[in-house]
Amino acid sequence: MLLGDLLQRRERRGAGVGEQHVQATAPGADRVVQPVQVGQVGDVTHHRGGARRADASYGARALQEPTARQVAAAFLNGSVRATTRPGCPAGCLGVQGALAVGDPGSDARDALIAWRNEHTSLLRDRFRQAVDEGDLPPDADPELLARYLMTVANGIAVQAAGGTARDDLQQVADMALRSWPPA
Numbered sequence: 001m002l003l004g005d006l007l008q009r010r011e012r013r014g015a016g017v018g019e020q021h022v023q024a025t026a027p028g029a030d031r032v033v034q035p036v037q038v039g040q041v042g043d044v045t046h047h048r049g050g051a052r053r054a055d056a057s058y059g060a061r062a063l064q065e066p067t068a069r070q071v072a073a074a075f076l077n078g079s080v081r082a083t084t085r086p087g088c089p090a091g092c093l094g095v096q097g098a099l100a101v102g103d104p105g106s107d108a109r110d111a112l113i114a115w116r117n118e119h120t121s122l123l124r125d126r127f128r129q130a131v132d133e134g135d136l137p138p139d140a141d142p143e144l145l146a147r148y149l150m151t152v153a154n155g156i157a158v159q160a161a162g163g164t165a166r167d168d169l170q171q172v173a174d175m176a177l178r179s180w181p182p183a
Contacts (some may be wrong), residue, residue, distance in 0.1 A: 068130035091161025
């Protein structure tokens with residue numbers, strides 16, 4: 001059975017900015033089988049007993065850091081921690097969920113694409129603020145920096161799902177941070 005056959009996208013009105021909930025339901029079922037919140041980057045991991053908080057929303061916390069470099073470090077380090085938690089499946093449903101579905105899974109695929117793009121926008125906006133405040137050089141490209149971080153974080157999730165060790169993924173995050181522009 002395709003993921004698209006199992007997922008129905010339902011936006012909860014009145015939720016926080018960009019907060020969406022994807023609920024897994026069996027086709028024709030009257031009840032939700034397993035709710036999965038995908039409200040903020042890194043806020044949910046999945047395990048046999050259901051969903052639980054992972055590292056208290058590393059994405060939301062990262063955006064609150066005082067410098068752009070600290071935002072980037074907190075974001076990538078949080079990605080490593082959240083995707084390699086002991087006792088939980090490795091990787092990230094938001095990154096890998098519905099990537100290969102056909103037309104029947106397009107709602108789930110589109111919801112996850114929008115979710116990933118929204119978080120790239122949040123990083124971009126934070127880096128624009130950093131340019132305005134002089135924390136990043138005037139010629140820094142906030143969109144490119146945000147896309148770079150998301151690409152590295154998404155790659156970390158894919159590699160984690162493939163069994164790459166946490167220490168190895170942390171080295172990747174550290175290497176990515178070495179190329180961060182100076183203030």
